[in-house]
Amino acid sequence: MANTQVLRLIRAVDAADSPAELVKAVEDLAATGAEAAIPTLIAVLSYSNPRAARAAVDGLIKLDITAVPFLLEHIQEGSSYSARAWAIEALSGIxxxxxxxxxxxxxxxxxxxxxxxxxxxxxxxxxxxxxxxxxxxxxxxxxxxxxxxxxxxxxxxxxxxxxxxxxxxxxxxxxxxxxxxxxxxxxxxxxxxxxxxxxxxxxxxxxxxxxxxx
Amino acid sequence: MSSASSFENSGLSSASAGVCTLSLEQAIEYLRGSDLSLRVYAAWWLGRFRIDDIRAVAALSEALADEDDRTVAGGYPLRRSAARALGKLGNQSAVSALMSSLGCSDFHVREAAAQSLGILGAQESIAKLTELLKNEVAGTEASLEEPELIQPYDAVLEALGALGASAAVPVIETFLQHPVERVQYAAARALYQLSETASAARQYGDFLIQALSHQKLQLRRAALADLGAIGYLPAAGAIASALAENSLKLIALKGLLEKQLEQSEGDFLCEESVKVMQMMDALL
Missing domain, CATH: 1.25.40 (Serine Threonine Protein Phosphatase 5, Tetratricopeptide repeat)
Known part of the structure; x- marks a missing residue:
C-alpha cells in the first residue's frame, strides 16, 4: 500500500471524533499491515475504547515481530494499566x-x-x-x-x-x-x-x- | 454494579495485598479515635482484609451511628465505609445495625447497607428493603449525583433477589419500566433469581443479553456483572463478543462456569462448561 494511503488512514484515526468513527478508522489502519501504522496502533491502546483497542491489538499481532520492539518500549514507558494489559496481550499473541x-x-x-x-x-x-x-x-x-x-x-x-x-x-x-x-x-x-x-x-x-x- | 468501574482501582494492588499495615487492635483504636481520615481508613482496612472478629464487628456497627464525619452536603463517609466493611466480614451480628442504616438520610449509606444485608443473607431485612423500594421509609434523601434517584434501587433490588424475596416480586416488576436503565437491569436480575421455573426466568436473562448491546459502555458493563451474577448460560456467546474489557467479560463468564459446575455437581465437566472455558481462554 502506498505510504500516502497509510498516512491518510493514520490521520483518520487522529481525527476521529466519535467512538464508532475511531473503531472504523483503527480497523482500516490495522488492515493495511503497514509498519508505519505501529505507533498509531499503539497509541490507541491508551484510549478508553475497548473495541478500538481490540482492533489495534489484532493489527499489531498481524504485524508480528515487526511490532515487538515498539510494544516493549511502550510497556517500559509506564503506560496506564489498561494500555499495558492490551500491549502485553499483543506481545503474548505474537x-x-x-x-x-x-x-x-x-x-x-x-x-x-x-x-x-x-x-x-x-x-x-x-x-x-x-x-x-x-x-x-x-x-x-x-x-x-x-x-x-x-x-x-x-x-x-x-x-x-x-x-x-x-x-x-x-x-x-x-x-x-x-x-x-x-x-x-x-x-x-x-x-x-x-x-x-x-x-x-x-x-x-x-x-x-x-x-x-x- | 459499581465494582465494574472501580475494578482494579480498589486502592491496594494485589501485589501489596499481602502486607497488612495495621493490626486489629490498632484499627479498632483508629476507628474509635478522633482523626476522621484514620477512622475511614480503619473501616476500609477491616473490610479489605476481612477481619472477622467480634470486636471489629462491634466497632464498625458503632460507626454506623457516627455523627462526627459529615460532608458539606450532609453525607456520612464513615458510615458508608463501615456499612460496606460489615458486608465483607460476613458476620451475622451486624444485621440489626445495618437494618437501622436502611433508614439513614444519606443515600450511599442506605446503598451500602442494602448491599451488605444481601451479602449476609439477612432474611429479616426483606420487609424493610421492600419498604425502601416502595419509598415508605421516612427521612431518606435522594442521591445528589446524576441520575437522581430517590432510593438506591439497584442495590435494594439486588439484595432482594439474592435473599429470595419472592413476596416482593409484584413491586420489583414495576421497576422493569424504570427510566434509569441500570435500575431496570437490577430488576431483571432479581426477577431472574426469584422466578420459580427456568422457563419463567428466561425472559429476564434474555433482557440482560439485550442490554449487552447498549450504546453506553457503562451499561454494557452493568449487564455483564448482572449476567455473571445469575450465571445465565445462554448468554455465554453474547458475553464473549460484548464490547467491553476482557477482564469484565472473564468475570461474567466465570459466573456462568461456576453456576454450571455447581449444577453438574462435582468432578464431571459437561460440554457446556468446556464451551465456556474455551471462550474464557480466548479472552485471557
Whole structure:
C-alpha cells in the first residue's frame, strides 16, 4: 500500500471524533499491515475504547515481530494499566521470545491483575524455535518457575491464566523435557484439588491440547 | 454494579495485598479515635482484609451511628465505609445495625447497607428493603449525583433477589419500566433469581443479553456483572463478543462456569462448561 494511503488512514484515526468513527478508522489502519501504522496502533491502546483497542491489538499481532520492539518500549514507558494489559496481550499473541523478560516480570510483578493475567497466558505461547538454541533451556526454566508462582497469585484470573499458560508450556516442552511435564501435571493436580475458586479448580481438568497434562 | 468501574482501582494492588499495615487492635483504636481520615481508613482496612472478629464487628456497627464525619452536603463517609466493611466480614451480628442504616438520610449509606444485608443473607431485612423500594421509609434523601434517584434501587433490588424475596416480586416488576436503565437491569436480575421455573426466568436473562448491546459502555458493563451474577448460560456467546474489557467479560463468564459446575455437581465437566472455558481462554 502506498505510504500516502497509510498516512491518510493514520490521520483518520487522529481525527476521529466519535467512538464508532475511531473503531472504523483503527480497523482500516490495522488492515493495511503497514509498519508505519505501529505507533498509531499503539497509541490507541491508551484510549478508553475497548473495541478500538481490540482492533489495534489484532493489527499489531498481524504485524508480528515487526511490532515487538515498539510494544516493549511502550510497556517500559509506564503506560496506564489498561494500555499495558492490551500491549502485553499483543506481545503474548505474537509469542516472540524477545518479549520473554518483559512477560516474566509482568506475570509476577505488575500491580494490575489484567497485565499479570495476559502475561501468564503469553508465557505459554512463546515460539521457542525463534530463540537462539543455547538460551532456550535457561529461558524455559524461568518460565516454569514464574508460572508456578503465578498459579498461586491472589487473584483467581491470574491463577486461571497460569493454568492455561502451564498447559501451553507443557505442550511446548513435551518432547524436550518430559520431566517438566510431570512436575506441571503434579502442580495442576494440586490446583484442581485445592484452589479457592471453582473455575480455577475446573480448568486443569480440561486439557486444551492433546499434549496438555490432565 | 459499581465494582465494574472501580475494578482494579480498589486502592491496594494485589501485589501489596499481602502486607497488612495495621493490626486489629490498632484499627479498632483508629476507628474509635478522633482523626476522621484514620477512622475511614480503619473501616476500609477491616473490610479489605476481612477481619472477622467480634470486636471489629462491634466497632464498625458503632460507626454506623457516627455523627462526627459529615460532608458539606450532609453525607456520612464513615458510615458508608463501615456499612460496606460489615458486608465483607460476613458476620451475622451486624444485621440489626445495618437494618437501622436502611433508614439513614444519606443515600450511599442506605446503598451500602442494602448491599451488605444481601451479602449476609439477612432474611429479616426483606420487609424493610421492600419498604425502601416502595419509598415508605421516612427521612431518606435522594442521591445528589446524576441520575437522581430517590432510593438506591439497584442495590435494594439486588439484595432482594439474592435473599429470595419472592413476596416482593409484584413491586420489583414495576421497576422493569424504570427510566434509569441500570435500575431496570437490577430488576431483571432479581426477577431472574426469584422466578420459580427456568422457563419463567428466561425472559429476564434474555433482557440482560439485550442490554449487552447498549450504546453506553457503562451499561454494557452493568449487564455483564448482572449476567455473571445469575450465571445465565445462554448468554455465554453474547458475553464473549460484548464490547467491553476482557477482564469484565472473564468475570461474567466465570459466573456462568461456576453456576454450571455447581449444577453438574462435582468432578464431571459437561460440554457446556468446556464451551465456556474455551471462550474464557480466548479472552485471557
Amino acid at each position: 509469542g516472540d521470545p524477545q518479549g520473554l523478560e518483559t512477560l516474566l516480570r509482568a506475570t509476577t510483578q505488575d500491580f494490575s491483575m489484567s497485565v499479570r493475567r495476559a502475561a501468564a497466558r503469553g508465557l505459554g505461547k512463546l515460539r521457542w524455535q525463534m530463540m537462539a538454541s543455547e538460551q532456550v533451556l535457561s529461558g524455559q526454566s524461568k518460565v516454569i518457575e514464574t508460572l508456578f508462582q503465578a498459579v498461586q497469585d491472589s487473584e483467581w484470573i491470574v491463577r486461571y491464566a497460569a493454568v492455561v499458560g502451564l498447559q501451553g508450556f507443557a505442550a511446548a516442552v513435551f518432547i524436550s523435557c518430559p520431566s517438566w511435564v510431570i512436575s506441571i501435571e503434579m502442580r495442576l493436580a494440586q490446583t484442581a484439588g485445592s484452589d479457592d475458586s471453582l473455575a480455577v479448580q475446573a480448568r486443569p481438568c480440561w486439557p486444551s491440547s492433546k499434549f496438555s497434562p490432565v
